[in-house]
Amino acid sequence: MVEIRRPIQVNDALEKVLSQVIPLEAEEVELSKSYGTILAEAIIAPHDVPLFNRSPYDGYAIRSVDSIHASGSNRILFHVVGHIGAGDFYHNELRENEAVRIMTGAALPYGADAVVMFEQTIEKDNTFTIRKPFRYLENVSLQGEDAKKGEELISKGQLIHPGVMALLATFGYAFVKVSKKPKVGILCTGSELLQVNDSLQPGKIRNSNGPMIEGQLARMGIEYKSYGILPDHLEDCQNLVRKALDENDCVITTGGVSVGDFDFIPKIYKQLNAQVLFNKVAMRPGSVTSCAVLDGKLLFGLSGNPSACYIGFEIFTRPALQKMMGNVRPFLPQTKAVLLENYSKPNPFTRFIRSIYSFDGNQATILPAGFNKSNAVSSIAKGNAFMVLPSGTRSFKKGDVVDVLLLGYEDGVSTWNL
């Protein structure tokens, strides 16, 4: 007799998974190694940026008051009394009709409150003239105009990208507090599986899910330990899952989640006394995607079918791992796009179709990436997005606007709107 499982909706399953996530601790990493990690503290400006009034151009720093009467018929003469390269500091105060030659980024000398660009002057020996008045603070980058001391600039839980690294460097963070990354164990089940470097044998296929999940984790910048292909024996299997749980923060298995005679994963969950969050989801492919939790650690039981496995990871495992890292934007980026061909199948469950998203300069389009079954591998190789068709719909037409989840992002979005 076949076990009857009750499917739950994708959103409900996702909520169950995320509610079990225990965020990881923080650690300090070198700034140069911080790309792709998640900030475990807010960046609050420890000082103004700029730290001082500075020149945004190469030119002359003057006292604006000296330029008031300048005009084409009354050019005003300034005496150049010094020269400030960027990083230099001029210690005297400017006096009447004095100017200091100043380079981009350099601090204005005391008394100076405007900058004349070279092209606004006629230079002669150690003097120059100008033909227009300059306003107070004209051509001056003001202290604090970019960031004010005490201002929260980037909140905790944001991805550290190159722009954030620039800000951290500005504030002198040689080290930065980030969330630890989860350690993830990968185990593949299936007595039909060969290793990648094995020759083909009748009835067997090479294990593609293992390398695929390694890539999905590498895309997230997460390290993993691969435990290879599980032995075809329940107790050995169970011991290996137990070992992987001990050694990692999260364990992913592929295959063995269905109701077939050799589907060990439900039995292992039971024997380990893991709490099963769900074992059937109202989605295609990937309806057998399962998730359990033991001692605060998540076990993802992904399908053995490559397309279903890929989607199960991106929809459930990815956001859970992001949340473990404290990422406030754990979900795949979404958009909408125009469907380029009819899609007539009914969708009793939410359907995720591996698709090719593109933007032609005017509009975003989406096209299924070829052969579309749960066991397909070519379409995950060709696709860069999932087209998402809600359950209870059918007969989408060329030209319809549909929901799209974009893959291949390093960053995500903050809410799940589907």
Place this chain on the structure above:
Amino acid sequence: MVEIRRPIQVNDALEKVLSQVIPLEAEEVELSKSYGTILAEAIIAPHDVPLFNRSPYDGYAIRSVDSIHASGSNRILFHVVGHIGAGDFYHNELRENEAVRIMTGAALPYGADAVVMFEQTIEKDNTFTIRKPFRYLENVSLQGEDAKKGEELISKGQLIHPGVMALLATFGYAFVKVSKKPKVGILCTGSELLQVNDSLQPGKIRNSNGPMIEGQLARMGIEYKSYGILPDHLEDCQNLVRKALDENDCVITTGGVSVGDFDFIPKIYKQLNAQVLFNKVAMRPGSVTSCAVLDGKLLFGLSGNPSACYIGFEIFTRPALQKMMGNVRPFLPQTKAVLLENYSKPNPFTRFIRSIYSFDGNQATILPAGFNKSNAVSSIAKGNAFMVLPSGTRSFKKGDVVDVLLLGYEDGVSTWNL
């Protein structure tokens, strides 16, 4: 006298850069290390996928001919003569009204041409009955339906992402031929620059461009060598640039590209006898972005201003590095979005505004990421996109649809449509 430079258009500058790119050689990498590299060979199916007719479900393999007369009032009985787990192979040929219990993914036995799902049967001891006829090849995953032997599935020059890794694994690629990644040298100029861990001093700022570019390269999965802050002496500077060129495929400098008294980069290009491709681009910020080529190696002279530096890298350096790796999709992904506030400044040059792109479930929106000057650092930390306003335009209004370049992608698009 100030040197007058003629600005060239962004597209022309980009074309000049890309025309100088010399693609790097190929190398073999382990499949598990291949994520984020670019394929240096097409993937052509060495065999069909599936390799054999297989069962997509757990059930019974039968001869469809035996089911022709099945109906509710005429249930047909089958004898279960064997059991095939996935990976097993049943060597006998099925005879009349025989069936073999078969698991998902297993090869159909000789003679079998349809699969009955468990839920379509009434089982009793070693037999079952069915109440409907099965068509020839019903519930069978056909040999070659996913990929045909000899078919080109993924072309050379595509990014290796997790789906591609699954395909490579399926075909037994334990190693894959990919383009080498460029080695990039980073040198920062500016006598105002402090190291990240230095205390602040009057007139000085910490070097943020170096760590930022390290992040921009890390985002592309490219390794770099940082040569630190250049000495304040032309000849030493030049020697260091020479050394960086010798040790790398591409050299990035920051700062020193303007026409100020301490702007060494143009002098260094001249003394090294490098061919200057451009030294002024009709863009804001980043108009001083320069590029030269020497012995087939590109030298990028990026602005010392963080926002300008960031944009110069993403618009010019990034696609050049992608093209060096043979990536057929070297450009930042584009989209369009609705502007959320008025932007009234005129745009004599193409303007790239660090912005926050988001998609609320219905529409894509874009908002400038705060303080918007070429020397700003907070806006690059807050932004995830560039809003692009064409030259010769002005007075964009809230609600206008504008062009957007998305950052934080691992992958790009194939054409530049702006």
